[in-house]
Amino acid sequence: MKKLLLIFFALFFSILSFAQTKISGKVTDGKNPMVGVSISVKDSYDGVSSNNDGSFSFETSEKGEKILVATFIGYNSFEQKIVCNGSPIVLNISLKEKFNELKAVTISAGSFDASDKKRATIFTPLDIVTTAGSAGDVTGALKTLPGAQQIGNQEGLFVRGGEGRETQTFIDGMLVRNPYNTSVPDIAQRGKFNPFLFKGTSFSSGGYSALYGQGLSSALVLDTKDLAEQSETNLSLSSVGIGGGVNHLWEKQKMSAGVSVGYFNLQPYYALVPQNIHFSKMPENGNVEVNFRKRMNKNGFLKFYAYTNNNALGLQRPDINDVDHLKTAFDLNSKSLYTNLTYSGMLNANWNINAGASFSGSWDKINLGELRNDSVLDYRSIGINSSNTLSQGRVVFTRYTGVLSAFRIGAEYQYGWEQSKFTSFGINPFSTYQFADNFTSTFAEMEYYFNAKIVMKPGVRAEYSSILGKENVAPRLSVAYRLGKNSQLSFAYGDFYEKPDRRYLFYTHDLNFEKATHLVLNYQRIHNDKTFRVEAFYKDYKSLILTPLSSLSLVQNPSNLYSNNFDPTNISNGGHGYAKGVELFLRDKKTIKNCDYWISYSYLDTKRIYSYYPSEVQPDFAANHTLNVVFKQFFPKLMLGYGVTYSWASGRPYFNPNQPSDKFMSDRTPDYNVVGMNANYLTHIGKAFTVLVLGVSNVLGQNQIYGYRYSSDGTHREPIGLTASRFVFVGCFMNWGVDRRQQQVDDNLK
């Protein structure tokens, strides 16, 4: 009997164990069906993937209370208790998107990010060098983005009705006092830094973070690369100069160091291509760069970078006042140094530290003079010995909270020294103007994600300048809200302060910071390698430096930085102005194979009274309409690429001394139209990976007029334009890399 019972029991048990429970249903993301979602009974072999319509169905032999799990990449996993007793189970599952960096909303108002770190990149470092017309210059490429003006006679980024000096450049968080070569009258100078130095470029056309300051309009934030990727030797030969460098990566890949030198001389090129102006000293530039990078324990990273150059040129132009007998002469000899030492690392599980120190300086010797009959410098010559140094220290602490949220707090100290020594008539001793400023600032910012859809970034920055004896407190706020899977709305607000230009501070310290308030509203849609942005902004300028002249007839060539268009006894913060506008940006890397193009359009309405201006007018560096079309194509089979950039800007105001003061700045230059082209070919020369580059600016040779230079009586004028109708660049860049990997594979084959 007992045996029978046992058999019966065993039989029953085994039958029971063969009874299956059918589980079926549908998986959605709340709206749409999801394909390929894994649905299974936890801790069992029973499960299935959802079909094209999101449906699923499977049977399980599991018994009793179990947990059903549904998982899919990028979504939070779904778990639910089920009871398996043979009766079918029907479940409708809705998965929620995971909150992570890839999917979360980002603050896009006013900013263009370009790094590999953020995967949804808009503008990468490679984009910079392949943009036709940029001549490999960071600024040249950024000028094709919305918000920036096409200015050819002064260096710098002129953003949204702001002057070039209103854009500050930061390298690894540290302010760069002299990012461009020393100004030359009416010829824009290049940026000093090679775009390949940087892993990321973030260009803000307004409403930027509280971590940065002293730029009324814009911040250009550059992050230098980490360890060198390999040991390598580089050599470059071009129509303007030669360069070379070595980089060494130590075997354990914890340390790399490199040095490179460059020498540029335009004599051979100018001998072939005649220039509109006479160079008494051919532009010559020698530079040395050194870098050292070391990975430390505890995820720490130490970087050192130094750059020094020596730059000289001399040029002569017929003096508009007496074209036949007089020439104006400009001679420049400039030395500069930039150094940057930074450390970043985790202090503990939550806190990260970024600390840095930097010293930079620039020492210029300038001679302005008049030449009579091509001979000696005339008695009217002026000598300027101008120098500046900036020593700074900065520390930022970051605390990470939650998935993406972070709190940042930090401080910086800058000691700035500015000096100009003037000598006139060649006999008078130098008269010296100089000042030092102890500048301190402290800032805090919270980047807070309410969820994957909303992020808010309030911040505040306080600054004190000892030379002004004034402080300022600048609130900043950015908000972004995700509208759909690919689109978002972003808003930014902030106050921005900047010290008055040094040339005013030489005469008086009784001034205050200049101030701008930004409001930016941005819509952005990124889908399938296509980016579309619309941005509207309003900018209010206050306390701009105003130095009215007693008469407009005293105004000299206004675009020339070395002409003193102000009255040293009458400098105040009485200027003000506004800028408003709308900008469009469209980029498409998808539609045409191996092609990338972008179109940017900026509408700008701005007026200001500042500097020597007698009334509130549109300034001479602002065009109402700017359009850029950038096109690039690469043929992988031929290893050949080319690019074309077309830029158009409506005419800019210029100062015409013949106009009555109520018509000040009412004249407009002709429209600006320029086409740039480049081509590059990748090949091997011997063992060197080689890139051959051809670049032509202003291909069609159109006459570009940035403004006019008037004679002092106003009867004669000549246009300010290009030094030559075209500029052609031919270059060959060679790289010998030590790729140990291939060598080792080859060894194994033997």
Add this chain to the structure above:
Amino acid sequence: MKKIIFAVTLLFISITAFSQSEKYMQVMQQNIALLDSAKSKDDYQKLANKFEMIASKEQNQWLPFYYAAFCNQMMCYNGLKGDEIDATCDKADVQLTKADSLQPKNAEIMVLKARVTGARIMVSPMTRGAKYGRKSGEILQQAMAIDSLNPRAYLTAGQALFYTPKMFGGGKEKAKPVLQKSADCYNKFQPTTPLHPNWGKGFCGYLLMQCEEKK
């Protein structure tokens, strides 16, 4: 009687225990067999789901993690794009780290890790080619140091060379001897158990054939 009950119980327990590992073998073999016919992203997604399910049940076996990562990696090479590739590679890396902790210093796991790293290049070949190509090569190097006769290590190295443009140090000519070495290794290769990695021979043959073709 008690003895009988005891014996039956013991038998029952041993049967269930046996059938448990039997079941693992069976399910694994079944799904590994399906790998040969998988072609599309969706096929690999289904298999990845299966292996992930097995892995979550068999936390001490490295092979389910290995195959889950393998399927995820194959999805990257069969239709995933952009951010999806990065997210899937992140997932595969986690699975490989787990496999590595269960089976340290295993050449097969290293090779797969190199392949996952290489897959990330597809997100942006121009900006990522150099960085991830080099990283992938280094991992492959470690794999070869552990097992200098692993056919999949040479297949991966050869494949990378095959698809790298000549200008960047790749090309068919460079790939051919490496793939030939891989083919030789395949001919001598015997998997430890039927569950151990044994894929890639056909693909190696296909690439070699392409190398023979006139350019």
